Amino acid sequence: MPGKSPAFFLAFTKPFSVIFESLMQNSYTSERLAISPLTEKEAVFILTLVNTPGWLKFIGDRKVNNLKDAKAYIKKIKKIPTIKYWVVKLKENETSIGIITFIKRDYLAHHDIGFAFLPAYSKKGYAFEAAFIVLNEVSRQYKLNYVLATTVKNNTNSIKLLNRLGFKFEKEMEVDEQCLHIYNYPVNIETQ
Secondary structure: OOOOOHHHOOOOOOOHHHHHHHHOOOOEEOOOEEEEEOOHHHHHHHHHHOOOHHHHHHOOOOOOOOHHHHHHHHHHHHHOOOEEEEEEEEOOOOOEEEEEEEEEOOOOOOEEEEEEEOHHHOOOOHHHHHHHHHHHHHHHHHOOOEEEEEEEOOOHHHHHHHHHHOOEEEEEEEEOOEEEEEEEEEOOHHHO
């Protein structure tokens, strides 16, 4: 698009609604991990994850205080067609250790990838491994030109992971009275 920054242009080979409809049917694996769509069976895991200190500090309190709340939270997520969550599990014992998200936010021009892991599984390469797989598979399958990521500026672990994945800082943006750092990942279409 002439006169527009490429960071604000997104091309699909399929309609937007088809992309999100089919995303949750995808599961991915690596040598150590199994990554599959979030289901209500993960309510106990979600209850634990959204109440970890890191989630509360960097993502926020989702008011998920018991199993009933966790199930309602999952149902709510699954009803919104622009929000996709995958649960990351260890292949060896099927322990749920984290999530990868793919969201089209109203205030962003492109999809946003996110991640959150239980503290016991951080700094072991799992978040990188899972995010790398989802980022590359989703970008390739749906021919996305750009994917974004957001974080708060004091979330140093998230920023390190985004840099390791190949994201580049783009700008600061104020959303709901909070300063977010926006990172972009220009997908190399030629290698897809």
